[in-house]
Amino acid sequence: MAASAPREERPNLAVRVLEKIAAAGNRLPDPLTLFVIMAGLVVVASAIFAGASAEVRQPSGELSTQTVQSLLSWEGIRWMFLSAIDNFMGFAPLGPVLTVMIGIGVAERTGFITMGLRVLVASVPKSMITATLVFACVMSSMVADAGYVVLTPLGALLFAGLGRHPIAGLAAAYAGVSGGFSANLLITGLDPMLARLTGQAAATLNPDYAVNATANYYFLVVSTLLVTAVCTWVTTKIVEPMLGEWNPSQASDEYSGDEQAEVPGEKERRAFFIALGVGAVVAAGIACLGIWSGSPLRDPVEPGGLAVDALHSYFEAVEVLIALLFIFPGIVYGVVMKSIKSDKDVAKMASDTMGTMGAYVVLAFVAGQFVAYFNWTSLGAITAVRGAEGLEAIGLTGMPLLLAFLVVSAAMNLFVGSASAKWAFMAPIFVPMMMMMGFSPEVVQAAYRVGDSITNIITPLMPYLPIIIVFAQRYVKDIKIGTILTTMLPYSVALGITWTILLIVWVQFELPLGPGVTSTYVMPGG
Numbered sequence: 001m002a003a004s005a006p007r008e009e010r011p012n013l014a015v016r017v018l019e020k021i022a023a024a025g026n027r028l029p030d031p032l033t034l035f036v037i038m039a040g041l042v043v044v045a046s047a048i049f050a051g052a053s054a055e056v057r058q059p060s061g062e063l064s065t066q067t068v069q070s071l072l073s074w075e076g077i078r079w080m081f082l083s084a085i086d087n088f089m090g091f092a093p094l095g096p097v098l099t100v101m102i103g104i105g106v107a108e109r110t111g112f113i114t115m116g117l118r119v120l121v122a123s124v125p126k127s128m129i130t131a132t133l134v135f136a137c138v139m140s141s142m143v144a145d146a147g148y149v150v151l152t153p154l155g156a157l158l159f160a161g162l163g164r165h166p167i168a169g170l171a172a173a174y175a176g177v178s179g180g181f182s183a184n185l186l187i188t189g190l191d192p193m194l195a196r197l198t199g200q201a202a203a204t205l206n207p208d209y210a211v212n213a214t215a216n217y218y219f220l221v222v223s224t225l226l227v228t229a230v231c232t233w234v235t236t237k238i239v240e241p242m243l244g245e246w247n248p249s250q251a252s253d254e255y256s257g258d259e260q261a262e263v264p265g266e267k268e269r270r271a272f273f274i275a276l277g278v279g280a281v282v283a284a285g286i287a288c289l290g291i292w293s294g295s296p297l298r299d300p301v302e303p304g305g306l307a308v309d310a311l312h313s314y315f316e317a318v319e320v321l322i323a324l325l326f327i328f329p330g331i332v333y334g335v336v337m338k339s340i341k342s343d344k345d346v347a348k349m350a351s352d353t354m355g356t357m358g359a360y361v362v363l364a365f366v367a368g369q370f371v372a373y374f375n376w377t378s379l380g381a382i383t384a385v386r387g388a389e390g391l392e393a394i395g396l397t398g399m400p401l402l403l404a405f406l407v408v409s410a411a412m413n414l415f416v417g418s419a420s421a422k423w424a425f426m427a428p429i430f431v432p433m434m435m436m437m438g439f440s441p442e443v444v445q446a447a448y449r450v451g452d453s454i455t456n457i458i459t460p461l462m463p464y465l466p467i468i469i470v471f472a473q474r475y476v477k478d479i480k481i482g483t484i485l486t487t488m489l490p491y492s493v494a495l496g497i498t499w500t501i502l503l504i505v506w507v508q509f510e511l512p513l514g515p516g517v518t519s520t521y522v523m524p525g526g
Contacts, residue, residue, distance in 0.1 A: 032359075035366040035424070039373055046377040047072040054382045066378045076377075083372065091368030092196030093420060096213075096319040098357060100192065103323030105353025106346060107330030110339050115272045126162060130172055131232045133158065137176025138227050141188050147177035148464040153471045165246040166475040167487065172235040174468055175491035178456040179231065181419070182449035183223035187213050192319050193420050194445055200371060201431035202441040204380040206524070212315040215442040216449065217514040219506060223450075226502055230494050238490045251475050271336035279329035286321050290314035311515065367424045380428045397437055399504060402447050405430060406500065409451025414459045419452050435521050443507060443519040450503055454496040457488045 029037070050070035070076050088094075107113050124132045133155050140147025152173040159169025182190065192213040199211035290297040290311055297314040314321075334340030334349075374380045396404065412422055426448065434444045459465075465484070472479045505511075507519045 032363050032366055035363065035370050039366065039370040042370060042373040042377065042379065043071045045379060046070045046076065046373070049379070049382075052382060054386060066381050068379060068382060069377050071373060071377060079376065080369075080373070083376075084369065087368045087372035088365045089368075091364045091371065092200045093193040093424075094361070094364045094368070096192035096196055097360065098354065099319045100322050101353055101357060102350050103326035103330070105356075106349045107326040107333075109349040109352065110330045110334030111268075111337060112272065112275050112330045112333035113326075115268055115333070116276070119269065119272055129158060129162065130235050131228055133169065134172050134176040134180075134231045134235070135224075135228045137173045138180030138183055138224050139185065140177055141181045141184050141190065147173070148468070151177060152464075152468060153474075156471060156475060160246075160475060165240055165243045167246070167472055167479070168235055168240045168243055170468065170472055170475075171239050171487050171491070172231055175231045175234070175457050175488060175495075176227065178464075179453055179491055179495050180224065180227040181456055182453045183220050183227050185221055185224055187217065187318060187322055190419065191216070194423055194449070197371075197420070197423050197427045198431055198441045198445045201380070201427035202435065204375060204428065204432045205435055209441065210312075211441055211445070212312075212514075213318045214315055214514045215517050216446045218511070219446050219503075219513045220449075223499065223502065226498060227495065230498050231491055234490050234494050239487060242490075243487070246475070250477060268337070271333050274336055275329040275333035278332045279325065282325055282328045286325060289317075289321075315515075371424065371428060374428045380432055383429055383433070399507065401434070401437055402439060402443070402507065403500065403504075405434065405444070406447045406451040406503070409448045410455045410496070413452050413455040419449075422452065423448060436523065438520055438522070440513075440517065440519055440521040442513050442517045446506075446513055447503060450499050454492055454499060457492045457495070458485055 046068060047070045049068045050073070051067060053065050053067040055065055071080060104113075133151070137147050137151045137155070140151055152170055155169035155171075155173030156166040157169070160166040195211045195213045195215050198215070199209065202209040202211060289295055290313070292298065293310075297311075297317055299310050299313050331340060331346060334345070340346060340349075409422075409426070412426070413419075423445075427445075430448075431441050431444050435441060469479070469484055472484060506513070510519060512518060
């Protein structure tokens, strides 16, 4: 069906369902307000269930009785006021996220990261452009949301220049950025954020349990290849035939008809490769910090211990290392391109980056209170015990349990867009519960990331969806949200099926999710 006959005039069931989801989702409050509500519900629940208790197995293997403490008691009210600042400062993702964003922000503002993406897309044969575009979009998650603004319009422009339907190029890019947000060949800012939340939740049952940023690394590397292959196939075999031939007369007045994808100039390419060389040197130096015995970030290992145990400190410092890996080549690129003329420019770029994180810092304050309330009241541990007992009672265990959790994660993403915001209130409930059912915190996190990613593509609440519509209207001026979301639906379905199968295979064959990380968890003494 050609795009010149907009499908909104003949809405099918999928479009009507998505429109209803959009209407319902738009009535939800802001994520900040959601956390205030959730924290308030914990306060009320702690008072209602005060005195309820359960036997919780400790890391030593012993069972101990934990009892729900009321936050509306004299002691609870006093604790809430006296611990508010500590709850904020102790919110696990706060420090790692801000640290990583300093390096990424400088590299982004100098243009180093954007140029890297442009060079990647512009340096491949036309026959590989779809796969390369999708791959670049998946990799763009290392700079948070930059891919939406940079690569989505570039995808449409590239396809138009090649005589292909520009909406198909836009759809491929959008699917790569949003669907592949939890897949990458590198550690991104999302990895330490989710890992800290997962570790904080796991500590409810095992205070000594640590989850690092590489917890899902092997799984995400393979997922990157999967997302690239699936989105490329969907684009060429489903979306382009569905869209049909593109008629340039349907484009808006802004489209001149002779635009071509901007090719990086010689000066830009030279600056980029100089900075890339510096980045390689920095990466080698970072590797030396933990590669040899006696390196500053390498730990001694007891005889018979795992080799990965020697890299515990290295992984603990990974946020700082990531920041350095981005900031040095970013500065070099800025100096060569003269966007950096003095140290003041670097300071301003870092400051501007932190300025954009203001909403996150405010959210972290409220989320920190919620997490701390949940832990102090013992509601998390007791909910996990009761939930596990309930799941056992209905016989939902093993792989069906993990898949049910994945479906819940995917459904929640249709209403709450932020991956970290959802995980902040889901992890304290589901991670301990799934640990008691034999799943490691890391595989629960992996299942969450799959569920969250596959519906990123079709959620009407995606903050960048209005921008995507504006980009699309440049080439099909009458296109609307129904058409965009329906075009994206095949990507969501295909990724949902294939990515879920990958997770099942990974767990069934007990493949490592990351360095030294398995899919199973055995309660101490169990």
